[in-house]
Amino acid sequence: MTPxxxxxxxxxxxxxxxxxxxxxxxxxxxxEIAQIQAMLESGQASASAxxxxxx
Amino acid sequence: MRxxxxxxxxxxxxxxxxxxxxxxxxxxxxxxxxxPLAGVAGLAAVTALVAGIAFLRTRNFQFDALAxxxxxxxxxxxAAGIVCGCFLTHAEGGRWWSWDARLTAALVCWLLYATYLxxxxxxQEPSQRAAFAAVWSVFAFLDVPLVVATIAWWKPAxxxxxxxxxxxxxxxxxxxxxxxxxxxxxxRQEEARRELDSLRRVTHAx
Numbered sequence: 733m734t735p736x737x738x739x740x741x742x743x744x745x746x747x748x749x750x751x752x753x754x755x756x757x758x759x760x761x762x763x764e765i766a767q768i769q770a771m772l773e774s775g776q777a778s779a780s781a782x783x784x785x786x787x
Numbered sequence: 788m789r790x791x792x793x794x795x796x797x798x799x800x801x802x803x804x805x806x807x808x809x810x811x812x813x814x815x816x817x818x819x820x821x822x823p824l825a826g827v828a829g830l831a832a833v834t835a836l837v838a839g840i841a842f843l844r845t846r847n848f849q850f851d852a853l854a855x856x857x858x859x860x861x862x863x864x865x866a867a868g869i870v871c872g873c874f875l876t877h878a879e880g881g882r883w884w885s886w887d888a889r890l891t892a893a894l895v896c897w898l899l900y901a902t903y904l905x906x907x908x909x910x911q912e913p914s915q916r917a918a919f920a921a922v923w924s925v926f927a928f929l930d931v932p933l934v935v936a937t938i939a940w941w942k943p944a945x946x947x948x949x950x951x952x953x954x955x956x957x958x959x960x961x962x963x964x965x966x967x968x969x970x971x972x973x974x975r976q977e978e979a980r981r982e983l984d985s986l987r988r989v990t991h992a993x
Contacts, residue, residue, distance in 0.1 A: 739874025740820050743867035747965075750863035754972055761979050768986055775990070 793971060796964045803961035810954050821871035822951075823958040824864050825893065825938075827966045829931060831861025832900070834970070836928040839921035848981060849974075851917035854924055856973035858903050860966050865897050888941040892934040899927040913981065 838854035841847070869890065876885045884890065903923050910916035951959075 735874050735878035736820075739871040739878075742874060743820055743824060743871045746867040746870060747863060750860075751969070754969065754976070757976055758972075761976060761983065764983055765979070768983065768990060771990055 793968060797968050800961045800964035800968070803957060803964070807954060807958050807961060810957075820958070821868040821875070822955055823962050824868035824871060825934075826959045827962045828861045828865035828868060828896075829935070830963060831857045831864065831966060831970070832896075832928055832931045835861065835900075835903075835924045839924035842917055842921045846914070848913070848917065849978070851921070852974045852977035852981070853970070854921060855904075855907065855977055856970045858900055858924065859973055860969045862897060862900050862904070863969075864962070864966060865893060865900070869893050869897060888937040889934075892930075892937040896927075896930045896934050899930050903927055913984070 834857035835854045838850045838857060842850035842854060872890050872893065873883050876887070876890065877883050903920060906923055907916055907920050910919055
C-alpha cells in the first residue's frame, strides 16, 4: 500500500468517526424525548387523578 | 418524499465513489483525495456563511440550524483533508507536518471554524448564541479565499497536479452528496434539540 492509500484510509476513518458521533447524538436525542414524554404523561395522569375543586 | 430523496442521494454517492475508486486504482495520481475533501469543506463554509447572513436578516432558527450543521460537517471534511495532506507531506519529505502555506492556511481555517462551535457552547441564551455564531461565521469565512489563494499561489512539487481533473470532479460530486446528507441529518438533530430544550423549559414551568 502507498502512503496516499493510508491517507485515504485515515480520511475515511475521520468521516466514519463523525458519522458515529451523529448516530450517538441521535440515540441520546431519542432517549431524552422519551424521558420528557414519560414526564409529561405522568404529569397528566397525576393531574387527572386529583379530585376536581368543589365550589 | 424527503426521506426518499435523502436515500437516493446516499445511494448515488456510494455508486459514484465506487466508480471513482476503480478509476483511482487504475490511475494512482488521481488519489489526491484531499483536494475534493477541501472542496466540500469550502462548499460547507459558503453554506454556513449564507445561512448565517440569512439568520441575521430573518432571525429564523432554521437558518441557524443549517449554519451549525454545515460548519460541523465542513470541519469534519477539512480535518480529513488536512490528515490526507499530512500523509502526502510524509510521502514527499518524510515529515508529517511541513508548515507549508497550504497546510497551514487550512489549519488556521479549521481552527477558526472550531472556535465557532466552541462559541456556541459558551453562550446559553439561544437567540444571542445564534446571532454571535452567525457573526463569527461571517468573520471566519474571510479566511476561506485566503486558503484558496494559497493553493493557487504556492504550487506543489513537480509531477503532482493540483487541478480539477474529471476524476476529482466526480469525487467532489460524490463527497458533496455525502456532505449534503450529513448536513440534513445534523440540521434535523439541531432542530429537534431546540424543540426539546423549549419542551424542557415548559415541563419545568409546569
